[in-house]
Amino acid sequence: MEIEIATIGGYEEVGRQMTAVRAGNDIVIFDMGLNLSKVLIHDNIRTEGMHSLDLIDMGAIPDDRIMSDLEGDVKAIVPTHGHLDHIGAISKLAHRYDAPVVASPFTIELVKGELADEQKFDSGNDLVKMDAGETMSIGDSGKVELEFVNVTHSIIDAINPVLHTPEGAVVYGLDKRMDHTPVIGDPIDMKRFREIGREGEGVLCYIEDCTNANKKGRTQSENVAREHLRDVLYSMEDYDGGIVATTFSSHIARVKSLVEFAKDIGRQPVLLGRSMEQYSGTAERMGFAEFPDDLGMFGHRNSVDRTFERIMNEGKEDYLPVVTGHQGEPRAMLTRMGRGETPYELDDGDKVVFSAGIIPEPTNEGQRYQAEKLLGMQGARIYSDIHVSGHLRQEGHYEMLDALQPKHVIPAHQNMKGFSGYVDLASNQGYKLGRDLHVTCNGNLIQIV
Amino acid sequence: MEIEIATIGGYEEVGRQMTAVRAGNDIVIFDMGLNLSKVLIHDNIRTEGMHSLDLIDMGAIPDDRIMSDLEGDVKAIVPTHGHLDHIGAISKLAHRYDAPVVASPFTIELVKGELADEQKFDSGNDLVKMDAGETMSIGDSGKVELEFVNVTHSIIDAINPVLHTPEGAVVYGLDKRMDHTPVIGDPIDMKRFREIGREGEGVLCYIEDCTNANKKGRTQSENVAREHLRDVLYSMEDYDGGIVATTFSSHIARVKSLVEFAKDIGRQPVLLGRSMEQYSGTAERMGFAEFPDDLGMFGHRNSVDRTFERIMNEGKEDYLPVVTGHQGEPRAMLTRMGRGETPYELDDGDKVVFSAGIIPEPTNEGQRYQAEKLLGMQGARIYSDIHVSGHLRQEGHYEMLDALQPKHVIPAHQNMKGFSGYVDLASNQGYKLGRDLHVTCNGNLIQIV
């Protein structure tokens, strides 16, 4: 059976992920993501009403025109998890394919939200939930099967899809960290990866998340971030003024830790901002996270402002608002707090906790610097970088190669510079560029079998 | 009562700490340290037989000649903890003063070791043990008292000495991290610091450890490093080859975690190297740390080599040697392993765990780079920076100022560049250079009252 891989998006950047695997006549698409930075560099662009081709020209969504070179039928569109760089283009591209979107339950909920916001296109694709550990037959040959393996990432319910073919398994490895104590959900299923590496024809091809491929060592467990965060918040136990925290709103495990530790130090946590409300609300409704009954979540500007007013009236020392703005985005809530534009007033000595890293780009660094300056001008004390990455570092890559022993590897989720650490590592393990180590770019077809 | 402070050493560098406080006619000296880097830049120098004046000229030990300008008698020499930059000059300078060395029990043991190695001078000074929480009268006035407050650092049994005078307390704040979960020993005694800040005349002067004064946020607890280390070692549980770890040999809490986690993953830990044996052996004998009965500690070259041979014979997969060499020192054990000069042979995939940061200096960075290169050439996988600093960052400084509310502050344990972050912070809190914020250098006298 012919196996071909189309590397459509996310092979020259972090963002707009999209890869298609053809096994005989059956095609499965992994991820359809959005590169948000390509949108934000323009002033005042709203993507909801934009046409796909314009977004492709901007480099914001994958250029899927190469799909016409793949002979076969798309049988499934499989986003691996609910981050925008993996699901953000579904509303713009999925309607072109007569295939269901198959994903884990939490991811499906987030895809639904994306489709609801879309104003230009109507997607009629079925939305099919499949859990980690489950499999699904692909096409009519009876020989191709899709399996979800549980992985750990900075969002819950992330999986790595595996396409089992007669020539071996194609493992799509985006995005993950190798976490044995992930705070929420099950540890990464390394046992299953090792089995896949050894059963049947083994692994034909492994597509790897190279986000951190230039970083040495091992990515820390979410549990380490949790202990770090606990240490920080507990150290503030005696403080009788305001404490504000921010983190990725999609990072349910982190939000849960914040909520828990707020309670531990005698404060009422409250989640503020539209995305905070959406992600955490969804996670709670679906049973992924249990939050205290009295946890407030407020998304609309009016209810947020009312909440701030109530906090100011009842006493800042009793609350811990968790807000948006961890990248210093100029219009985010935390930056507005720095500008004194919200009812919540910062006083000298108040604490601001950034449970997030800076996404490494000078624009973000500049904005975050400004946000911290503004907060500092209000008297706030800054606690930053209480965070661990959601992506494997080099020793994780090493362990994955050891577990899967793939015949071919394809670095993904970076540009060439980002791939370079992975190329060095894979070369040391005996892979060779141009033979079984495929450094590629957006819009290429790789014939594996 | 006149209060005068002599800033003798460690005010232009990290290293060779020494400060004297005169209260009336009674003088107490805090720390007498060695700046090792000033020794190592010369080839083949051994300090044991060297004269004080030569070491002073090299900048290796404090230039205590300014002591003759202080009118009064030295009543005690008080090292705060057992690191060389705080006790390393006692063997060279203490004999000039007719005063006992007063320190915590573990520190006294390490001072004894220093004095035993000394070849040039004979120190007749009494060695007096005093525990954190205890006090001692200084001089005959009945008005001056020395108190030890328990603090947390990267070595056990560290204290901050407080000299109570009729004019208020002089708090000598070197070296510490604000750790509420220090793995070994009690948390930092913030309650006592807050009391001292409020009782009697309050705090007249605070001398602060500025090692990390240019770093934002809060230094993590040893417990976070422990969870990080646990995560790393547990992730290796299934590996059936060699695992080697290195850390600061004086860092008993870290050594203990290494020993514990080695057991947890089914390996026999063994401590190798002269300093490993000394520090851990002393800590165990004194009851600071409980180690497993079968834990081997070997210091002499012959017994180390025999241990390596036994490990190679019985199977690397059953052992976890903890060795010296975390800075890539050219002659340390780990570097020699990289050069293939020990009986322990590294194989492809073997793990080397650096539970230590690189002390930031280009020389160290170059050596560590070389050591990692050599280890990598043997096939080793490197896990580095599993560590937290032993020194306060800015938010710790902020909290100390808040707790002590000192009338005067003196930044120490850095050079001018290192002080700069502290000066900014203290200025923001209302202190003013030249009035109550004293940026000074080695060899100055500051008249406080």
Next chain:
Amino acid sequence: MEIEIATIGGYEEVGRQMTAVRAGNDIVIFDMGLNLSKVLIHDNIRTEGMHSLDLIDMGAIPDDRIMSDLEGDVKAIVPTHGHLDHIGAISKLAHRYDAPVVASPFTIELVKGELADEQKFDSGNDLVKMDAGETMSIGDSGKVELEFVNVTHSIIDAINPVLHTPEGAVVYGLDKRMDHTPVIGDPIDMKRFREIGREGEGVLCYIEDCTNANKKGRTQSENVAREHLRDVLYSMEDYDGGIVATTFSSHIARVKSLVEFAKDIGRQPVLLGRSMEQYSGTAERMGFAEFPDDLGMFGHRNSVDRTFERIMNEGKEDYLPVVTGHQGEPRAMLTRMGRGETPYELDDGDKVVFSAGIIPEPTNEGQRYQAEKLLGMQGARIYSDIHVSGHLRQEGHYEMLDALQPKHVIPAHQNMKGFSGYVDLASNQGYKLGRDLHVTCNGNLIQIV
């Protein structure tokens, strides 16, 4: 005679310089500057109509309230050169003092411009021109004299004022580079500095420009930047598309080199932007720089746009526009070119030459990054950092100490971190903190005699 120095502004930042020297009853103020970054961090603030006290509270202009502690009369306000951080607060503060503004001719012209823009205050101060090499008597004692020594900086007609007193000279050393081949104007007058160091009582006090005090080596001459720029522009001689350059509009020597090299490679230079027109026009009218007769300078938006249209019609290959926007300021002309908002259209391969460094602050770095991204999206090729600093590095400081041999030194024009390199250097030369090396902050008085 009592000599006292008030360090009013620019001792905790680069910006809002102001220092007063009292010699007996006569006071001279050196510089009254604006810290622009403290203005820009707020959205939409215009300083022209603001009150001094509000600007002081923002940290934008010097807090001169300490002047009331100086007993004596202000006899002159002496800005050293025309940069905003040295003259930008004159319009807000000078009217409080009954004293003339004394400066070099070009500086006086720029001060006039500042006063003309001011909307809140009316300054009645006389504006007195004095050339480098000239002197003026200060006060009625007959014993105090003001001298201007020619120095070299990134703006023309910069001087270092020297206040000769019976106790020795007070040399105010802001801002300069030690340039023997400055392209426009005379080399730095090191001969005179050496004389001042040796004549009469020598130098009592030297206030040094520490902007680059943490940088090793020697600041390059403007002539090196010129050769670098020549090399870059000549390498484009055969290019037949658009070339655009940007630099500091106040940097007349650089503008002149750009104009000259544009001609050399067969292009018509044209200066665009309000500040470009102002600085270069003034310099030309005053005879500091000779520009070609046909050099266009356009400041108003309309005439700029018309010029761009003419260039597009006649052919980009015949022109070299020199525009504003070297820091990537969001609303500057070059950034707008990147956004496609001007009539000048960039094509693939067009060259953009940044003859300026990035002023080191994350905000600038983020903006510049964005500007370059936008220009790159239009196809532009970027040539950056064709520049040398206008400030001494360490070897310049070393030479100044050697020339002047001052009894006292005061580092200025930086914060504590910036001073640190100078403190190290001066300490190595025998100065001592707290004795003759005065590390100070805004709002201090230093009694020298």
Next chain:
Amino acid sequence: MEIEIATIGGYEEVGRQMTAVRAGNDIVIFDMGLNLSKVLIHDNIRTEGMHSLDLIDMGAIPDDRIMSDLEGDVKAIVPTHGHLDHIGAISKLAHRYDAPVVASPFTIELVKGELADEQKFDSGNDLVKMDAGETMSIGDSGKVELEFVNVTHSIIDAINPVLHTPEGAVVYGLDKRMDHTPVIGDPIDMKRFREIGREGEGVLCYIEDCTNANKKGRTQSENVAREHLRDVLYSMEDYDGGIVATTFSSHIARVKSLVEFAKDIGRQPVLLGRSMEQYSGTAERMGFAEFPDDLGMFGHRNSVDRTFERIMNEGKEDYLPVVTGHQGEPRAMLTRMGRGETPYELDDGDKVVFSAGIIPEPTNEGQRYQAEKLLGMQGARIYSDIHVSGHLRQEGHYEMLDALQPKHVIPAHQNMKGFSGYVDLASNQGYKLGRDLHVTCNGNLIQIV
């Protein structure tokens, strides 16, 4: 005619360059270099007596065993210039091929030196001199021709070889900077490159020097370094103590500038060290550089020491020794001066000029740091980084693509991370990975036609 390219060495590192091009049955080898850092990481290895296979295993010289997969006969071995990473393996590998070494005259002289030092192998290869601008027929087909195009690099007499085939030209682009004012020798022959790009079949393949491919902008001309150096040395004209300079001994243009400016400021230059004597002596004998008649060059330790003694006797202020040690090599002359191990004694204020950058690797950075520390301890003032790179940056790459318009490009002289900037640039220009942009590694064959 089949055209095949073997990328043998220098495609995973900077060092051990070797590339073979097969045109039909005729093979030409470009470069045979040594990776010195792979030798130096081992203690006390001398390569002169070592076998090729051991050096291959160490990664020190190219693994040329892939040559057996190329069907055809080697007709020429063509080093592009005389740096060790291009000629350093000739003595170890050339004897395996029955072909002459063809190179520019200066390069041939340096190859002779290499062969003379070799102790293990006897190379019987003819040494053939060919000048830039000349051509030579390759093989008997009458269809393949070798041309040398003059380029500019940090060593004189550098060329880029071009293999003209019926399928188009193969241009081997290592190593060069695009220099129109190279101080010694002719400017880069861009006119000829542009012709080659347009004549006949154009350029089939271009192999590019990617050393600086991650650096923006344009590499400065040697003339800019010269003006920088002039500025530094002229600024020392009045100094009456010792001045010492160091640079790459193979960098004749720089040495010549040093010699010239030494004379200009009234000092007698003298070249000290074995390699200084060799390179400059050879360049002078061959007429590449004219040095003053009285310029001393001394290589042997004894004559160097005698020269230092004479300088100390006659007065340091009259001399300017140019010595080895620009990377802080522990045993180099300058480092020994820092340790006080030479008869030349440094005094406070003496100047040390590093007209060289630090080759970016932590080992070098550590050694250079130590060397500067040691020199500083003797009182020396350090002037560093008076240098420009010998390698193209991105705008040079852009111009080369524009001039040659090659059908295929192969990045070389770096590792994957180093290639990444070039891949981005070439992709922007329309090349595509896997189609006409060949990112490869050591030991690959690329079939172009």
